[in-house]
Amino acid sequence: MEHALLYTLFRMQSKRRRRNFLRRLRHKKQHLLFAAFSLAAAVHFRTERHTWVKVRSQHWWEDIVLASFTEQDWVSSFRLGRRTFAYLCVSLKSRIIKRDTHLRQAIPVQKRVAVALWYLATGSGYNTISHLFGLSRSSVCVCVWEVCSAMVSCMQKHIQLPTGQRLLDIMDGFERLWGFPQCAGAIDGSHIPITAPQLYAKDYFNRKGHHSIILQALVDYQSQFTNINVGWAGSVHDARVLRNSSIFDLAERGVLFPEHTRSIAGIDVPITVLGDAAYPLMPWLMKPYSDHGQLMGDQQHFNYRLSRARMTVECAFGRLKGRWRCLLKQSELELKRVPVVVTACCILHNLCEQNGETFDNEWLQGQSESGTLEETQEMAPVLQQQQQQQQPHAHNIRMAFTKFFSEQGRQQQ
Structure with a gap:
């Protein structure tokens, strides 16, 4: 009888049927048979236990x-x-x-x-x-x-505004390598692509046809970042990003750089930053002359010298995105986490440049333009008012640079 019951139990493939069979044995007070069959079922129908950690190849x-x-x-x-x-x-x-x-x-x-x-x-x-x-x-x-x-x-120490001897070295580097005196850096903005956010997606849609946030960077003559501002929506004008950055606040309070002037063409020129046509002309921020086809030779030469010195920031963005190619594709991260990743990439960029790490020019392939905004876009009203107040002195400083470069050109001929 026991063998017949055991054979019947083993033929039951359903767990529910085996459970009901054992329950009937227990109900009939056949405890010995119940214990024996329970043990036999546990041995015959045992299953492997799940592991706590999945085994993965190392x-x-x-x-x-x-x-x-x-x-x-x-x-x-x-x-x-x-x-x-x-x-x-x-x-x-x-x-x-x-x-x-x-x-x-x-x-x-x-x-x-x-x-x-x-x-x-x-x-x-x-x-x-x-x-x-x-x-x-x-x-x-x-x-x-x-x-x-x-x-x-x-590791924020790797991105700091220059002071003391470091500032003097940067100014000397811009004049020695690019021929632009009294320059402490070049500033520009670049678009970092993101996945369209659920809220306010239109604000992040830029003029190039995709969603992004803006990385504003101030760069020295060695294409290393000295200040960054990350997170503004892609549709925002570069001038507005500047207006709401720490750089603008420090400059307007007169503490961005020390009062270290130099007489150029009879004008006391302060330490300046170089920007493109998207930025306002300020005493501490030089931009090119607007080219409407009527520029004089001296003005064209100034634009050339400024553009040549500004290549450092374009080079910095190119090398940044070349090394860290996650900045070229839409991020899988939440929007609030993207600025942290971008900042980390900028820190790593400076770390690699300071340590002389090899850069493969093939990493530059597949990149688009840095994403600077065109001058034809409207300026923020606050910046327009600020520019009108500062333009007379700023124009004099730009004119002093123009005369200085023109005299240099005539002496070299």
């Missing part, structure tokens, strides 16, 4: 990257060499390190930083990176956000 990271990557491989994959990578890990360790638990081992600091750099350098999707590094998609997302946030929090 081969690429541990056996290829850490074991066999050359210096060139590091630069090609992570945009910086081993030495700079090690410095980055040490700088961020206190903010991103995690502790092991009884359930799982924490992701090492090196791997967290590498995941973030790979995302920033390639713009790959989270699924691709998760398979490559042997992590879950959510872990990749957390690594990218935590590493970028840590850089913004503790």
Whole structure:
């Protein structure tokens, strides 16, 4: 009888039918049979328990990257060499390190930083990176956000307005390399593409036909960022972004740069910043003459000299987006997190430039224009009023530069 009942039990493929069969045995007080059949069923129909952590391959990271990557491989994959990578890990360790638990081992600091750099350098999707590094998609997302946030929090020293000897070196560099005296930087704006937000999407739709936020940057003669402003909607004019930035506030209060003037063509010229036609003409901000086809030779020469010196900011944007190609595609991040990622990329750009990291010109391929706005767009009313108040002195300063460059040209002939 027992063998017949056991055979019947094993033929029951449905869990519900086996459960009802055992319940009937127990109801009939056949406890020994119930215990025996329960044990037999548990052994025969046992299932594998789910693991707490899914097993993922660590081969690429541990056996290829850490074991066999050359210096060139590091630069090609992570945009910086081993030495700079090690410095980055040490700088961020206190903010991103995690502790092991009884359930799982924490992701090492090196791997967290590498995941973030790979995302920033390639713009790959989270699924691709998760398979490559042997992590879950959510872990990749957390690594990218935590590493970028840590850089913004503790590495702001790499983006600072110049003071003291550093300021004098920058002014000397602009005059020595680009022939423009009393210049402490070049300013411009660039569009960073984003996914259309659910709220106020029209505000982020720029003149180029896609959604973006604006990165305004002040750059030195070596194409390194000295000040950035990130987050304004793509439809906003560059002049309005400037008006609401810390640069404008410091300049209007007279504390952007020290009172270090130089007599040029009989005019005491202060330290200036160079901008394109989208910006207002200010005593501390030089822009080109408006070209309506009637410019004199001296004015055309001034425009040429200013444009040549402004190449530093165009070069900075090109190298920034060339290294960190996540800035060329629509980000998967929430809109509020995009400025943090952009700021982190700017910090990494300066870090690479300061450490002399190799830049491959092939990284520049596939880029569009920096996204500066045209002069034909209307200026913000507040800036128009400000410009009218400052124009007489600003025009005198620009005229002094024009005469200075003209005399230089005649002496060189």
